[in-house]
Amino acid sequence: MELCSFLFLDSFIKDPLTHDFMRKALLMSSLVAAVCGFLSSYLTLKGWALMGDAVSHSVMPGVVVAYALGLPFSLGAFIFGVGSVALIGFIKQKSRVKEDTVIGLVFTGFFALGIVLVSKIKSNIDLHSILFGSPLGISLSDVKQTIFISLLVVILLLIFRKDLMLYCFDPRHAKTVGINVLFLHYLLLTCLSLAAVVGLQSVGIILVVAMLITPGATAYLLTDQFDNMTIISVLIAIISSVIGIYVSFWFDLETGGSIVLAQTFIFLFAFLFAPRYGIFKLKKLFTGYK
Amino acid sequence: METTNYQNFRIYAENICVDYNGKVALYDANLRLQPGQICGLVGMNGAGKTTFFNALTGFVNISKGKIRINGESVRSAQKDQTIAYVPQNEGIDSQFPINVWDVVMMGRYGSMNIFRCPRASDIQAVKDAIERVDLTDHLSTPIGNLSGGQRKRTFLARAIAQRASILLLDEPFSGVDIRTEKLISELFIQFKNEGKTILLSTHDMIHVREICDLVLLINKTVVAYGETSEVFTPENITTTFGGISPDFLFGPES
Numbered sequence: 001m002e003l004c005s006f007l008f009l010d011s012f013i014k015d016p017l018t019h020d021f022m023r024k025a026l027l028m029s030s031l032v033a034a035v036c037g038f039l040s041s042y043l044t045l046k047g048w049a050l051m052g053d054a055v056s057h058s059v060m061p062g063v064v065v066a067y068a069l070g071l072p073f074s075l076g077a078f079i080f081g082v083g084s085v086a087l088i089g090f091i092k093q094k095s096r097v098k099e100d101t102v103i104g105l106v107f108t109g110f111f112a113l114g115i116v117l118v119s120k121i122k123s124n125i126d127l128h129s130i131l132f133g134s135p136l137g138i139s140l141s142d143v144k145q146t147i148f149i150s151l152l153v154v155i156l157l158l159i160f161r162k163d164l165m166l167y168c169f170d171p172r173h174a175k176t177v178g179i180n181v182l183f184l185h186y187l188l189l190t191c192l193s194l195a196a197v198v199g200l201q202s203v204g205i206i207l208v209v210a211m212l213i214t215p216g217a218t219a220y221l222l223t224d225q226f227d228n229m230t231i232i233s234v235l236i237a238i239i240s241s242v243i244g245i246y247v248s249f250w251f252d253l254e255t256g257g258s259i260v261l262a263q264t265f266i267f268l269f270a271f272l273f274a275p276r277y278g279i280f281k282l283k284k285l286f287t288g289y290k
Numbered sequence: 291m292e293t294t295n296y297q298n299f300r301i302y303a304e305n306i307c308v309d310y311n312g313k314v315a316l317y318d319a320n321l322r323l324q325p326g327q328i329c330g331l332v333g334m335n336g337a338g339k340t341t342f343f344n345a346l347t348g349f350v351n352i353s354k355g356k357i358r359i360n361g362e363s364v365r366s367a368q369k370d371q372t373i374a375y376v377p378q379n380e381g382i383d384s385q386f387p388i389n390v391w392d393v394v395m396m397g398r399y400g401s402m403n404i405f406r407c408p409r410a411s412d413i414q415a416v417k418d419a420i421e422r423v424d425l426t427d428h429l430s431t432p433i434g435n436l437s438g439g440q441r442k443r444t445f446l447a448r449a450i451a452q453r454a455s456i457l458l459l460d461e462p463f464s465g466v467d468i469r470t471e472k473l474i475s476e477l478f479i480q481f482k483n484e485g486k487t488i489l490l491s492t493h494d495m496i497h498v499r500e501i502c503d504l505v506l507l508i509n510k511t512v513v514a515y516g517e518t519s520e521v522f523t524p525e526n527i528t529t530t531f532g533g534i535s536p537d538f539l540f541g542p543e544s
Binding site: 173175228 | 349371448452
Protein backbone atom coordinates (compact mmCIF):
# COMPACT_ATOMS: atom_id res chain seq x y z
CA MET A 1 0.00 0.00 0.00
CA GLU A 2 2.78 2.37 1.02
CA LEU A 3 4.86 1.38 -1.96
CA CYS A 4 1.86 1.93 -4.18
CA SER A 5 1.27 5.46 -2.93
CA PHE A 6 4.98 6.14 -3.17
CA LEU A 7 5.00 5.00 -6.77
CA PHE A 8 1.96 7.15 -7.46
CA LEU A 9 3.62 10.21 -5.97
CA ASP A 10 6.81 9.37 -7.78
CA SER A 11 5.08 9.30 -11.13
CA PHE A 12 2.95 12.31 -10.20
CA ILE A 13 6.13 14.32 -9.87
CA LYS A 14 8.35 12.64 -12.46
CA ASP A 15 5.99 12.03 -15.37
CA PRO A 16 5.50 15.67 -16.29
CA LEU A 17 9.26 16.17 -16.18
CA THR A 18 9.70 13.79 -19.11
CA HIS A 19 8.14 16.44 -21.32
CA ASP A 20 10.46 19.14 -22.58
CA PHE A 21 7.76 21.83 -22.50
CA MET A 22 6.97 21.01 -18.88
CA ARG A 23 10.57 21.31 -17.77
CA LYS A 24 10.82 24.63 -19.56
CA ALA A 25 7.51 25.84 -18.13
CA LEU A 26 8.56 24.90 -14.59
CA LEU A 27 11.92 26.61 -14.88
CA MET A 28 10.64 29.77 -16.53
CA SER A 29 7.63 30.13 -14.27
CA SER A 30 9.78 29.66 -11.20
CA LEU A 31 12.18 32.33 -12.41
CA VAL A 32 9.35 34.75 -13.18
CA ALA A 33 7.69 33.94 -9.86
CA ALA A 34 10.92 34.61 -7.99
CA VAL A 35 11.28 38.03 -9.62
CA CYS A 36 7.65 38.99 -9.02
CA GLY A 37 7.81 37.60 -5.48
CA PHE A 38 10.91 39.65 -4.68
CA LEU A 39 9.25 42.81 -5.97
CA SER A 40 5.95 42.07 -4.26
CA SER A 41 7.49 42.70 -0.83
CA TYR A 42 8.11 46.29 -1.85
CA LEU A 43 4.79 46.77 -3.60
CA THR A 44 2.68 45.52 -0.70
CA LEU A 45 4.58 47.67 1.80
CA LYS A 46 4.45 50.72 -0.46
CA GLY A 47 0.72 50.19 -1.00
CA TRP A 48 1.08 49.92 -4.75
CA ALA A 49 -1.30 47.02 -5.37
CA LEU A 50 -3.60 49.15 -7.47
CA MET A 51 -0.60 50.62 -9.27
CA GLY A 52 0.56 47.07 -10.05
CA ASP A 53 -2.85 46.28 -11.44
CA ALA A 54 -2.79 49.44 -13.54
CA VAL A 55 0.68 48.87 -14.98
CA SER A 56 0.07 45.22 -15.77
CA HIS A 57 -3.15 45.96 -17.66
CA SER A 58 -1.69 48.97 -19.41
CA VAL A 59 1.10 46.96 -21.04
CA MET A 60 -1.49 45.25 -23.29
CA PRO A 61 -1.41 47.68 -26.25
CA GLY A 62 2.39 47.75 -25.99
CA VAL A 63 2.57 43.98 -26.38
CA VAL A 64 0.23 44.07 -29.39
CA VAL A 65 2.06 46.91 -31.14
CA ALA A 66 5.44 45.31 -30.50
CA TYR A 67 4.28 41.98 -31.94
CA ALA A 68 2.83 43.74 -34.98
CA LEU A 69 6.07 45.64 -35.60
CA GLY A 70 8.25 42.63 -34.92
CA LEU A 71 9.92 44.25 -31.91
CA PRO A 72 10.63 42.51 -28.64
CA PHE A 73 7.27 42.48 -26.84
CA SER A 74 8.96 43.54 -23.61
CA LEU A 75 9.98 46.84 -25.16
CA GLY A 76 6.42 47.77 -26.13
CA ALA A 77 5.08 46.60 -22.81
CA PHE A 78 7.65 48.59 -20.92
CA ILE A 79 6.91 51.82 -22.80
CA PHE A 80 3.18 51.53 -22.24
CA GLY A 81 3.61 50.45 -18.62
CA VAL A 82 5.71 53.48 -17.72
CA GLY A 83 3.56 55.67 -19.99
CA SER A 84 0.42 54.73 -18.11
CA VAL A 85 2.00 55.73 -14.80
CA ALA A 86 3.15 59.05 -16.24
CA LEU A 87 -0.35 59.69 -17.56
CA ILE A 88 -1.91 58.79 -14.19
CA GLY A 89 0.44 61.24 -12.48
CA PHE A 90 -0.31 63.96 -15.02
CA ILE A 91 -4.10 63.66 -14.86
CA LYS A 92 -4.04 63.48 -11.07
CA GLN A 93 -2.00 66.66 -10.87
CA LYS A 94 -4.01 68.60 -13.41
CA SER A 95 -7.53 67.65 -12.39
CA ARG A 96 -9.60 67.33 -9.25
CA VAL A 97 -10.34 63.65 -9.84
CA LYS A 98 -9.11 61.37 -7.04
CA GLU A 99 -6.12 59.13 -7.59
CA ASP A 100 -7.83 55.73 -7.42
CA THR A 101 -10.38 56.93 -9.94
CA VAL A 102 -7.64 58.15 -12.26
CA ILE A 103 -5.81 54.84 -11.97
CA GLY A 104 -8.95 52.86 -12.78
CA LEU A 105 -9.76 55.17 -15.65
CA VAL A 106 -6.34 55.12 -17.29
CA PHE A 107 -5.61 51.42 -17.10
CA THR A 108 -8.98 50.34 -18.42
CA GLY A 109 -8.50 52.82 -21.26
CA PHE A 110 -5.13 51.31 -22.12
CA PHE A 111 -6.48 47.79 -21.79
CA ALA A 112 -9.40 48.58 -24.07
CA LEU A 113 -6.99 50.07 -26.60
CA GLY A 114 -5.06 46.80 -26.51
CA ILE A 115 -8.16 44.72 -27.15
CA VAL A 116 -9.25 46.96 -30.03
CA LEU A 117 -5.76 46.79 -31.53
CA VAL A 118 -5.76 43.00 -31.39
CA SER A 119 -9.05 42.87 -33.27
CA LYS A 120 -7.78 45.36 -35.86
CA ILE A 121 -4.25 44.12 -36.43
CA LYS A 122 -4.69 40.77 -38.09
CA SER A 123 -1.61 38.83 -37.16
CA ASN A 124 -0.68 35.72 -35.33
CA ILE A 125 -1.19 37.33 -31.94
CA ASP A 126 -2.86 34.87 -29.64
CA LEU A 127 -5.18 36.99 -27.50
CA HIS A 128 -5.80 34.06 -25.21
CA SER A 129 -2.13 33.62 -24.35
CA ILE A 130 -1.71 37.37 -23.67
CA LEU A 131 -4.73 37.50 -21.41
CA PHE A 132 -4.28 34.21 -19.60
CA GLY A 133 -0.59 33.39 -20.07
CA SER A 134 0.97 30.41 -21.76
CA PRO A 135 3.86 29.07 -19.75
CA LEU A 136 3.60 25.75 -21.57
CA GLY A 137 4.02 27.31 -25.01
CA ILE A 138 6.83 29.76 -24.33
CA SER A 139 9.15 30.28 -27.32
CA LEU A 140 12.94 30.29 -27.32
CA SER A 141 13.23 34.04 -28.00
CA ASP A 142 10.79 34.67 -25.18
CA VAL A 143 12.93 32.51 -22.91
CA LYS A 144 16.00 34.62 -23.64
CA GLN A 145 14.11 37.86 -23.08
CA THR A 146 12.59 36.59 -19.88
CA ILE A 147 15.93 35.50 -18.48
CA PHE A 148 17.51 38.82 -19.38
CA ILE A 149 14.73 40.94 -17.87
CA SER A 150 14.50 38.77 -14.77
CA LEU A 151 18.22 39.05 -14.10
CA LEU A 152 18.10 42.80 -14.67
CA VAL A 153 15.26 43.28 -12.17
CA VAL A 154 16.88 41.02 -9.58
CA ILE A 155 20.22 42.83 -9.89
CA LEU A 156 18.55 46.24 -9.56
CA LEU A 157 16.54 45.12 -6.55
CA LEU A 158 19.62 43.60 -4.91
CA ILE A 159 21.71 46.73 -5.40
CA PHE A 160 19.02 49.12 -4.17
CA ARG A 161 17.45 46.71 -1.70
CA LYS A 162 17.97 48.87 1.36
CA ASP A 163 17.30 52.19 -0.33
CA LEU A 164 14.01 50.89 -1.67
CA MET A 165 13.07 49.62 1.77
CA LEU A 166 13.80 53.06 3.19
CA TYR A 167 11.84 54.65 0.33
CA CYS A 168 8.81 52.49 1.17
CA PHE A 169 9.17 53.08 4.90
CA ASP A 170 10.08 56.75 5.22
CA PRO A 171 10.74 58.67 1.99
CA ARG A 172 11.12 61.95 3.87
CA HIS A 173 14.06 60.61 5.86
CA ALA A 174 15.57 59.23 2.65
CA LYS A 175 15.42 62.71 1.20
CA THR A 176 16.94 64.41 4.25
CA VAL A 177 19.98 62.13 4.15
CA GLY A 178 20.59 62.94 0.51
CA ILE A 179 19.12 59.83 -1.15
CA ASN A 180 17.52 60.53 -4.52
CA VAL A 181 13.89 59.67 -3.83
CA LEU A 182 12.67 60.49 -7.33
CA PHE A 183 15.18 58.03 -8.76
CA LEU A 184 13.96 55.32 -6.36
CA HIS A 185 10.35 56.07 -7.30
CA TYR A 186 11.06 55.53 -10.99
CA LEU A 187 13.33 52.59 -10.27
CA LEU A 188 10.50 50.83 -8.47
CA LEU A 189 8.11 51.71 -11.30
CA THR A 190 10.58 50.41 -13.87
CA CYS A 191 10.99 47.16 -11.97
CA LEU A 192 7.20 46.92 -11.70
CA SER A 193 6.75 47.34 -15.46
CA LEU A 194 9.49 44.83 -16.23
CA ALA A 195 8.17 42.30 -13.73
CA ALA A 196 4.66 42.70 -15.16
CA VAL A 197 6.11 42.00 -18.61
CA VAL A 198 7.76 38.74 -17.59
CA GLY A 199 4.92 37.78 -15.27
CA LEU A 200 2.28 38.02 -17.95
CA GLN A 201 3.85 35.11 -19.82
CA SER A 202 3.20 32.86 -16.88
CA VAL A 203 -0.26 33.90 -15.79
CA GLY A 204 -1.34 36.47 -18.37
CA ILE A 205 -2.16 40.15 -18.15
CA ILE A 206 -5.36 39.75 -16.18
CA LEU A 207 -3.80 37.80 -13.33
CA VAL A 208 -0.23 39.09 -13.27
CA VAL A 209 -1.05 41.54 -10.50
CA ALA A 210 -1.58 38.54 -8.23
CA MET A 211 2.05 37.53 -8.80
CA LEU A 212 3.02 41.05 -7.78
CA ILE A 213 1.10 41.28 -4.53
CA THR A 214 -0.09 37.94 -3.16
CA PRO A 215 3.34 36.48 -2.22
CA GLY A 216 4.33 39.72 -0.50
CA ALA A 217 1.03 39.99 1.33
CA THR A 218 1.34 36.38 2.50
CA ALA A 219 4.91 36.88 3.70
CA TYR A 220 3.81 40.06 5.50
CA LEU A 221 1.56 37.92 7.70
CA LEU A 222 4.41 35.57 8.55
CA THR A 223 7.30 37.77 9.67
CA ASP A 224 8.32 41.06 11.23
CA GLN A 225 11.67 41.22 9.44
CA PHE A 226 11.95 42.77 6.01
CA ASP A 227 14.70 40.45 4.75
CA ASN A 228 12.77 37.38 5.90
CA MET A 229 9.67 38.77 4.23
CA THR A 230 11.52 38.98 0.92
CA ILE A 231 12.85 35.43 1.18
CA ILE A 232 9.48 33.98 2.23
CA SER A 233 7.75 35.89 -0.54
CA VAL A 234 10.11 34.51 -3.20
CA LEU A 235 9.74 30.96 -1.87
CA ILE A 236 5.94 31.18 -1.79
CA ALA A 237 5.90 32.50 -5.34
CA ILE A 238 8.11 29.67 -6.62
CA ILE A 239 6.21 26.95 -4.73
CA SER A 240 2.88 28.29 -6.03
CA SER A 241 4.16 28.22 -9.60
CA VAL A 242 5.35 24.65 -9.32
CA ILE A 243 2.11 23.52 -7.66
CA GLY A 244 0.03 25.41 -10.22
CA ILE A 245 1.82 23.89 -13.20
CA TYR A 246 1.60 20.33 -11.82
CA VAL A 247 -2.06 20.70 -10.98
CA SER A 248 -2.85 22.14 -14.40
CA PHE A 249 -0.93 19.27 -16.05
CA TRP A 250 -2.65 16.49 -14.15
CA PHE A 251 -6.16 17.90 -14.07
CA ASP A 252 -6.03 19.69 -17.41
CA LEU A 253 -6.72 23.14 -15.97
CA GLU A 254 -5.74 26.62 -17.11
CA THR A 255 -2.11 27.04 -15.98
CA GLY A 256 -2.13 30.75 -15.10
CA GLY A 257 -5.29 30.41 -13.07
CA SER A 258 -3.91 27.37 -11.25
CA ILE A 259 -0.73 29.22 -10.27
CA VAL A 260 -2.64 32.20 -8.92
CA LEU A 261 -5.11 29.93 -7.09
CA ALA A 262 -2.18 28.15 -5.44
CA GLN A 263 -0.92 31.55 -4.23
CA THR A 264 -4.37 32.46 -2.98
CA PHE A 265 -4.69 29.22 -1.02
CA ILE A 266 -1.29 29.77 0.60
CA PHE A 267 -2.38 33.29 1.51
CA LEU A 268 -5.62 32.00 3.03
CA PHE A 269 -3.65 29.44 5.03
CA ALA A 270 -1.39 32.18 6.39
CA PHE A 271 -4.39 34.40 7.02
CA LEU A 272 -5.95 31.70 9.18
CA PHE A 273 -2.94 30.09 10.83
CA ALA A 274 0.01 32.51 10.79
CA PRO A 275 1.80 32.22 14.18
CA ARG A 276 1.33 35.85 15.19
CA TYR A 277 -1.00 37.52 12.74
CA GLY A 278 -3.30 34.65 11.72
CA ILE A 279 -6.87 34.49 12.90
CA PHE A 280 -6.25 31.28 14.87
CA LYS A 281 -2.60 32.03 15.79
CA LEU A 282 -1.16 28.50 15.53
CA LYS A 283 1.65 29.28 17.97
CA LYS A 284 -0.86 30.18 20.66
CA LEU A 285 -2.81 27.03 19.95
CA PHE A 286 0.20 24.79 20.60
CA THR A 287 2.12 26.67 23.26
CA GLY A 288 -0.36 28.98 24.90
CA TYR A 289 1.85 31.86 23.72
CA LYS A 290 0.08 35.17 23.46
CA MET B 291 22.24 97.43 0.06
CA GLU B 292 21.90 95.21 3.08
CA THR B 293 23.67 91.90 2.91
CA THR B 294 23.01 89.14 5.39
CA ASN B 295 25.69 86.80 6.47
CA TYR B 296 23.87 83.46 6.20
CA GLN B 297 26.88 81.67 7.66
CA ASN B 298 25.95 82.91 11.12
CA PHE B 299 22.68 81.01 11.00
CA ARG B 300 22.01 77.32 11.14
CA ILE B 301 18.61 77.91 9.60
CA TYR B 302 17.92 81.00 7.54
CA ALA B 303 14.52 81.27 5.88
CA GLU B 304 13.52 84.50 4.19
CA ASN B 305 10.02 85.23 2.91
CA ILE B 306 9.38 81.64 1.92
CA CYS B 307 6.13 80.70 0.20
CA VAL B 308 4.82 77.23 -0.48
CA ASP B 309 1.77 76.38 -2.50
CA TYR B 310 0.25 73.07 -3.51
CA ASN B 311 -1.29 73.37 -6.97
CA GLY B 312 -2.02 77.05 -6.47
CA LYS B 313 -3.36 76.62 -2.95
CA VAL B 314 -1.22 78.65 -0.56
CA ALA B 315 0.00 76.67 2.45
CA LEU B 316 2.59 79.13 3.74
CA TYR B 317 3.57 82.64 2.72
CA ASP B 318 6.22 85.21 3.63
CA ALA B 319 7.59 83.09 6.46
CA ASN B 320 10.90 84.04 8.05
CA LEU B 321 13.07 82.19 10.52
CA ARG B 322 16.64 82.62 11.76
CA LEU B 323 18.12 80.10 14.15
CA GLN B 324 21.62 79.85 15.54
CA PRO B 325 23.56 76.92 17.02
CA GLY B 326 22.30 75.86 20.44
CA GLN B 327 18.85 77.38 20.04
CA ILE B 328 15.61 75.54 20.61
CA CYS B 329 12.62 76.97 18.79
CA GLY B 330 8.99 75.95 19.13
CA LEU B 331 6.78 76.05 16.05
CA VAL B 332 3.26 76.64 17.26
CA GLY B 333 0.05 76.79 15.26
CA MET B 334 -3.23 75.06 14.55
CA ASN B 335 -3.59 72.00 12.37
CA GLY B 336 -3.23 73.18 8.81
CA ALA B 337 -1.41 76.34 9.85
CA GLY B 338 1.65 75.30 7.85
CA LYS B 339 3.87 73.64 10.47
CA THR B 340 4.46 70.48 8.48
CA THR B 341 4.80 72.56 5.31
CA PHE B 342 7.50 74.59 7.00
CA PHE B 343 9.36 71.38 7.89
CA ASN B 344 8.86 70.05 4.37
CA ALA B 345 10.34 73.22 2.91
CA LEU B 346 13.38 73.10 5.20
CA THR B 347 14.06 69.44 4.38
CA GLY B 348 13.49 70.00 0.68
CA PHE B 349 10.52 67.64 0.62
CA VAL B 350 8.50 70.37 -1.10
CA ASN B 351 9.84 73.18 -3.26
CA ILE B 352 9.33 76.75 -2.22
CA SER B 353 7.69 79.00 -4.80
CA LYS B 354 9.28 82.17 -3.47
CA GLY B 355 11.89 83.19 -0.92
CA LYS B 356 15.20 81.78 0.16
CA ILE B 357 16.35 79.00 2.47
CA ARG B 358 19.94 78.58 3.63
CA ILE B 359 21.05 75.79 5.93
CA ASN B 360 24.45 76.53 7.46
CA GLY B 361 24.81 79.12 4.73
CA GLU B 362 24.23 76.59 1.97
CA SER B 363 21.35 75.40 -0.18
CA VAL B 364 18.84 72.79 0.95
CA ARG B 365 20.31 70.38 -1.61
CA SER B 366 23.79 70.64 -0.03
CA ALA B 367 22.23 70.22 3.40
CA GLN B 368 20.69 66.97 2.17
CA LYS B 369 24.03 65.78 0.83
CA ASP B 370 25.76 66.67 4.10
CA GLN B 371 22.87 65.19 6.11
CA THR B 372 22.78 68.38 8.16
CA ILE B 373 19.10 68.01 9.03
CA ALA B 374 17.52 65.10 10.85
CA TYR B 375 13.76 64.77 10.81
CA VAL B 376 11.85 63.01 13.59
CA PRO B 377 8.33 62.24 12.33
CA GLN B 378 5.09 62.17 14.28
CA ASN B 379 4.10 58.69 15.41
CA GLU B 380 1.12 58.91 13.08
CA GLY B 381 3.44 59.78 10.21
CA ILE B 382 5.00 56.33 10.03
CA ASP B 383 3.70 52.88 9.21
CA SER B 384 4.05 51.13 12.56
CA GLN B 385 3.25 47.78 10.95
CA PHE B 386 6.29 47.94 8.67
CA PRO B 387 8.38 44.79 9.22
CA ILE B 388 11.47 46.46 10.64
CA ASN B 389 13.15 46.42 14.04
CA VAL B 390 14.69 49.15 16.21
CA TRP B 391 18.26 48.44 15.11
CA ASP B 392 17.42 48.71 11.40
CA VAL B 393 15.47 51.94 11.86
CA VAL B 394 18.34 53.59 13.71
CA MET B 395 20.80 52.28 11.12
CA MET B 396 18.83 54.23 8.50
CA GLY B 397 20.28 57.34 10.13
CA ARG B 398 23.65 56.26 8.75
CA TYR B 399 22.55 55.47 5.17
CA GLY B 400 23.57 58.85 3.81
CA SER B 401 27.22 58.26 4.65
CA MET B 402 27.42 54.62 3.56
CA ASN B 403 28.30 53.13 0.17
CA ILE B 404 25.60 52.32 -2.38
CA PHE B 405 24.86 48.88 -0.86
CA ARG B 406 24.43 50.53 2.56
CA CYS B 407 26.82 48.11 4.24
CA PRO B 408 27.49 49.32 7.78
CA ARG B 409 31.10 49.91 8.77
CA ALA B 410 32.39 49.50 12.33
CA SER B 411 31.91 53.23 12.91
CA ASP B 412 28.27 53.04 11.77
CA ILE B 413 27.58 50.13 14.10
CA GLN B 414 29.15 52.03 16.97
CA ALA B 415 27.13 55.16 16.19
CA VAL B 416 23.91 53.13 16.16
CA LYS B 417 24.79 51.40 19.44
CA ASP B 418 25.57 54.72 21.11
CA ALA B 419 22.39 56.33 19.83
CA ILE B 420 20.21 53.45 21.05
CA GLU B 421 21.91 53.61 24.42
CA ARG B 422 21.20 57.33 24.72
CA VAL B 423 17.47 56.80 24.26
CA ASP B 424 17.52 53.82 26.61
CA LEU B 425 16.34 51.16 24.17
CA THR B 426 19.25 48.74 24.45
CA ASP B 427 16.87 45.97 25.51
CA HIS B 428 14.82 46.38 22.36
CA LEU B 429 17.43 46.14 19.60
CA SER B 430 15.61 43.47 17.65
CA THR B 431 12.05 44.39 18.63
CA PRO B 432 9.85 45.11 15.60
CA ILE B 433 8.60 48.69 15.75
CA GLY B 434 5.02 47.41 15.70
CA ASN B 435 5.59 45.89 19.15
CA LEU B 436 6.86 49.12 20.73
CA SER B 437 4.83 51.59 22.75
CA GLY B 438 4.26 55.08 21.38
CA GLY B 439 7.02 56.46 23.58
CA GLN B 440 9.50 53.74 22.63
CA ARG B 441 8.76 54.32 18.96
CA LYS B 442 9.36 58.03 19.38
CA ARG B 443 12.68 57.28 21.07
CA THR B 444 13.64 54.96 18.20
CA PHE B 445 13.28 57.81 15.72
CA LEU B 446 15.16 60.15 18.04
CA ALA B 447 17.96 57.60 18.10
CA ARG B 448 17.95 57.60 14.30
CA ALA B 449 18.42 61.38 14.36
CA ILE B 450 21.24 61.02 16.89
CA ALA B 451 22.94 58.33 14.80
CA GLN B 452 22.75 60.64 11.80
CA ARG B 453 24.90 63.16 13.74
CA ALA B 454 22.93 66.04 12.26
CA SER B 455 23.47 69.54 13.57
CA ILE B 456 19.80 70.47 13.05
CA LEU B 457 16.89 68.47 14.41
CA LEU B 458 13.33 68.97 13.20
CA LEU B 459 10.77 67.26 15.40
CA ASP B 460 7.10 66.95 14.53
CA GLU B 461 5.04 66.81 17.74
CA PRO B 462 7.76 65.16 19.86
CA PHE B 463 5.58 65.05 22.97
CA SER B 464 2.34 63.75 21.52
CA GLY B 465 1.30 60.24 22.51
CA VAL B 466 4.32 59.50 24.71
CA ASP B 467 4.56 58.26 28.30
CA ILE B 468 5.95 60.33 31.18
CA ARG B 469 9.28 58.50 31.10
CA THR B 470 9.80 59.28 27.42
CA GLU B 471 8.70 62.86 27.95
CA LYS B 472 11.33 63.29 30.65
CA LEU B 473 14.00 61.58 28.56
CA ILE B 474 13.24 63.75 25.53
CA SER B 475 13.41 66.93 27.63
CA GLU B 476 16.78 65.85 29.04
CA LEU B 477 18.06 65.00 25.59
CA PHE B 478 17.05 68.43 24.33
CA ILE B 479 19.18 70.06 26.99
CA GLN B 480 22.12 67.83 26.02
CA PHE B 481 21.60 68.65 22.33
CA LYS B 482 21.53 72.34 23.16
CA ASN B 483 24.81 72.02 25.04
CA GLU B 484 26.28 70.16 22.07
CA GLY B 485 25.38 73.16 19.93
CA LYS B 486 22.63 71.46 17.95
CA THR B 487 19.76 73.56 16.68
CA ILE B 488 16.27 72.25 17.38
CA LEU B 489 13.00 73.20 15.75
CA LEU B 490 9.97 71.40 17.15
CA SER B 491 6.30 71.68 16.34
CA THR B 492 3.84 71.24 19.15
CA HIS B 493 0.35 71.93 20.40
CA ASP B 494 1.53 71.81 23.96
CA MET B 495 2.08 75.34 25.33
CA ILE B 496 3.47 74.12 28.63
CA HIS B 497 6.38 72.34 26.94
CA VAL B 498 7.09 75.38 24.81
CA ARG B 499 7.40 77.59 27.85
CA GLU B 500 9.62 75.07 29.65
CA ILE B 501 11.96 74.12 26.84
CA CYS B 502 12.03 76.61 24.00
CA ASP B 503 14.28 79.67 23.84
CA LEU B 504 12.36 80.98 20.88
CA VAL B 505 8.85 80.60 19.57
CA LEU B 506 7.51 80.95 16.06
CA LEU B 507 3.74 81.34 15.99
CA ILE B 508 2.30 80.58 12.59
CA ASN B 509 -1.05 80.74 10.89
CA LYS B 510 -0.18 80.35 7.19
CA THR B 511 2.43 83.04 7.83
CA VAL B 512 4.46 84.16 10.82
CA VAL B 513 2.20 85.73 13.45
CA ALA B 514 5.04 86.41 15.86
CA TYR B 515 8.62 85.31 16.36
CA GLY B 516 11.04 85.93 19.17
CA GLU B 517 11.92 84.95 22.70
CA THR B 518 9.31 82.77 24.32
CA SER B 519 8.53 85.17 27.16
CA GLU B 520 7.95 88.06 24.75
CA VAL B 521 6.04 86.23 22.06
CA PHE B 522 3.65 84.32 24.27
CA THR B 523 1.14 87.10 24.74
CA PRO B 524 -2.60 86.50 24.79
CA GLU B 525 -3.04 88.66 21.65
CA ASN B 526 -0.50 86.68 19.66
CA ILE B 527 -1.94 83.36 20.76
CA THR B 528 -5.44 84.48 19.91
CA THR B 529 -4.34 85.50 16.42
CA THR B 530 -2.48 82.23 15.94
CA PHE B 531 -5.39 80.10 16.97
CA GLY B 532 -7.99 82.04 15.07
CA GLY B 533 -9.75 83.70 17.98
CA ILE B 534 -9.63 80.90 20.52
CA SER B 535 -9.01 82.26 23.99
CA PRO B 536 -5.52 81.64 25.39
CA ASP B 537 -6.95 80.59 28.77
CA PHE B 538 -8.34 77.52 27.12
CA LEU B 539 -4.98 76.66 25.58
CA PHE B 540 -2.80 77.33 28.60
CA GLY B 541 -5.01 75.44 31.00
CA PRO B 542 -6.52 76.68 34.24
CA GLU B 543 -3.24 77.57 35.97
CA SER B 544 -2.63 80.56 33.70
